[in-house]
Every structure is written in C-alpha cells, then in structure tokens.
Amino acid sequence: MTTTPASTGTPPRESPGLIYGARRIFAMSLVQMLWSRRTVFMALVVGLPVVIALVLRLLFEAGVPFARVGRGPVAGPVIFGFMIWGFFVRLSIPVLAIFYGTSLMADEVEDKTLTYLFTRPIPRGSVLLGKYLAYVVCTVSVVLPSVMVVWLLIVPIGARLGPAFPSLLKDLALLALGLAVYGAVFALAGSTLKRPLVFGLVFVFGWELLVVALPGYLKKATVAYYLQGLVPHAMPTDSTVAVFETFFHEVPSLTESLVGLAVIGLLALVLAVRAVASREYVLEQ
Numbered sequence: 001m002t003t004t005p006a007s008t009g010t011p012p013r014e015s016p017g018l019i020y021g022a023r024r025i026f027a028m029s030l031v032q033m034l035w036s037r038r039t040v041f042m043a044l045v046v047g048l049p050v051v052i053a054l055v056l057r058l059l060f061e062a063g064v065p066f067a068r069v070g071r072g073p074v075a076g077p078v079i080f081g082f083m084i085w086g087f088f089v090r091l092s093i094p095v096l097a098i099f100y101g102t103s104l105m106a107d108e109v110e111d112k113t114l115t116y117l118f119t120r121p122i123p124r125g126s127v128l129l130g131k132y133l134a135y136v137v138c139t140v141s142v143v144l145p146s147v148m149v150v151w152l153l154i155v156p157i158g159a160r161l162g163p164a165f166p167s168l169l170k171d172l173a174l175l176a177l178g179l180a181v182y183g184a185v186f187a188l189a190g191s192t193l194k195r196p197l198v199f200g201l202v203f204v205f206g207w208e209l210l211v212v213a214l215p216g217y218l219k220k221a222t223v224a225y226y227l228q229g230l231v232p233h234a235m236p237t238d239s240t241v242a243v244f245e246t247f248f249h250e251v252p253s254l255t256e257s258l259v260g261l262a263v264i265g266l267l268a269l270v271l272a273v274r275a276v277a278s279r280e281y282v283l284e285q
Contacts, residue, residue: 018129018273021122025130026137033138038103042096042139046146049087053153060157076157077164083150084171085231088143090224093178096139098200101186104131105276106196125273132187132269139179144172174230181223181265188272191279215250223264229257 033039056079105128108114117127148168155164185203189196204224211218212225219225229252252260 018123018126021120021126022130022133024120024122025117025127026133029131029134030137033100033134034141038099039138039142041099042142045092045095046088046143049083049092049150050146050153052087053083053150057153057157074158076155076159077167079157080151080154080164081231083154084147084175088147088175089178089227089231092143093175094182094200094204094224096143097179097182097186098197098204100135100139101132101183102190102196102200104128104135104187105190123277125277128187128191128273128276129269132183132272135183135187136176136180139183140176143175143179147172147175174227177230177261178223178227181227181261181268184265184268184272185223188268188275191272191275219250220260223261226252226257226260226264229253 105114108117108127114127118124151164151168151171152161155161155168186196186200189199189203193199208222208224212222212228231251
C-alpha cells in the first residue's frame with residue numbers, strides 16, 4: 001500500500017488588492033508631493049487671492065468705500081463670493097488639477113521610477129489610485145487654509161463672521177469637490193494622452209469657457225458647468241445669490257450638479273485606473 005506524502009509547501013500568497021496597494025502608494029507619494037517643487041507653485045497660485053484680500057482689507061481699514069453703482073456699499077460676503085468664483089473655482093482649482101493630475105504617472109516615467117513601482121506585488125492600477133488620493137490630500141491641505149485666510153480678511157468688511165460661517169463650510173466642500181473631480185479628469189488624460197498638459201489647458205481655458213457660455217447640451221460635458229451650479233448655493237445672503245444669478249445665465253440645480261460631478265469624477269478615475277493597468281510604458285534611455 002502506497003501513501004501520498006503530505007505536501008510541505010506553503011500555499012501561494014494571494015496578491016494584495018487594489019485598495020491595499022493604493023494605501024501603500026498613497027503613504028509614499030504624499031510626502032513626495034508635499035515637498036516637491038509643485039507645492040511651491042501651488043502656494044504661489046493660492047497665495048495671490050490672499051495678497052489681494054489683504055490689500056482690500058487694508059483699504060477698507062483706511063476708509064476707502066467699496067460700492068456698486070447705484071446699489072450702495074458692497075458687503076464682504078459678496079466680495080468673498082466673487083473671489084471664490086474668480087480666483088479659486090475658475091483659476092486655482094483647474095490649474096492645480098492640470099499640473100498635478102497630468103503628472104501623476106508622467107513624473108514616474110520621466111524619473112524612470114515606474115519600473116520600481118510596477119515590480120511591487122500590488123496591482124498596477126493601485127499606483128494611479130494611490131497617487132491620485134495623495135494629490136487630493138496635498139492640494140486640499142494647501143488650498144482650503146488659504147480660503148479660510150481670505151474669508152477672515154474679506155467677510156468682516158461690512159458684515160459679521162458668525163452668520164457667514166455655514167457658507168464658508170459649503171465653499172470649502174465645493175472647492176474640495178472641484179479638486180477631486182478635475183484631478184480625476186486630468187489623471188485620465190495623463191494616463192492616456194501623449195501631451196496631457198496641452199489637453200488640460202485647452203479643456204479648461206478653451207472648451208469649458210466656450211461651451212458654458214453657449215446654449216445647448218455641450219456644457220453638460222464640462223466640470224465647470226456643474227461647479228457653477230454649486231456656487232450660488234454656497235453664497236451667504238439673498239443679495240449675493242441675486243448678484244450671481246444675474247452673472248450666470250443658466251445654472252443646474254443642486255442635485256444635478258452633485259450627480260454630474262460624481263459621475264464625471266468616478267468615471268474618469270475608473271477609466272484612469274484601467275488605463276494604467278493595461279498600458280505598456282516605454283522608458284526612454
């Protein structure tokens with residue numbers, strides 16, 4: 001009678017999942033992003049509104065009146081609302097997303113460190129996902145504090161901080177959402193296109209500016225259209241909302257804006273992860 005010897009080998013270990021790999025890449029990438037040259041650029045971009053807010057506050061303290069023609073003085077919340085839209089929603093957020101999002105994989109290719117990441121026992125898609133999450137945390141950590149400084153400087157011009165505080169929380173959520181969605185879109189561009197930076201600049205300052213101003217359904221293929229729908233909902237007073245309603249010819253509802261941003265962001269991120277998982281990267285010697 002023969003017996004089969006028992007196997008002494010250990011069973012093969014299962015490959016770590018996408019989330020586990022993303023956590024490992026996130027922890028490594030966050031420190032690199034916070035201490036990179038791009039963070040200096042980001043500080044300069046978000047520092048401009050702070051400087052302007054400081055100048056406006058000094059002018060106010062010196063007795064310079066702020067007034068709209070025929071409508072009396074402009075309160076601080078109105079000025080702050082337009083700074084949120086002009087400096088952050090339409091400038092800082094897209095620009096930072098372009099320069100960070102498109103470089104999530106391009107930097108690894110340029111530095112020839114992508115092979116090291118891909119040889120780790122983690123799914124390839126987790127590299128993009130982890131670096132994307134690090135981008136969101138890094139940019140939010142720099143942008144939102146600058147917004148709070150602007151708020152502290154501007155809102156007390158003819159108004160009180162307390163009643164405007166709930167609107168500040170809405171503004172912070174709006175900007176964080178914009179960073180996340182724009183970042184996902186440009187992460188997809190960086191994972192699939194040869195010149196994603198050019199695409200990003202054309203998309204934000206060409207395509208979006210054009211179609212948002214035109215009637216029709218093309219504007220629903222932009223991030224700016226849905227962010228534009230959230231801006232009036234974040235404004236602190238009825239008078240401020242009225243000013244924005246005269247500025248925007250057409251805005252989506254709050255529900256439509258949130259659903260549209262969620263669909264665009266999640267779809268772009270899923271496609272970006274899949275693109276990294278299947279793409280063959282060639283590192284130049």
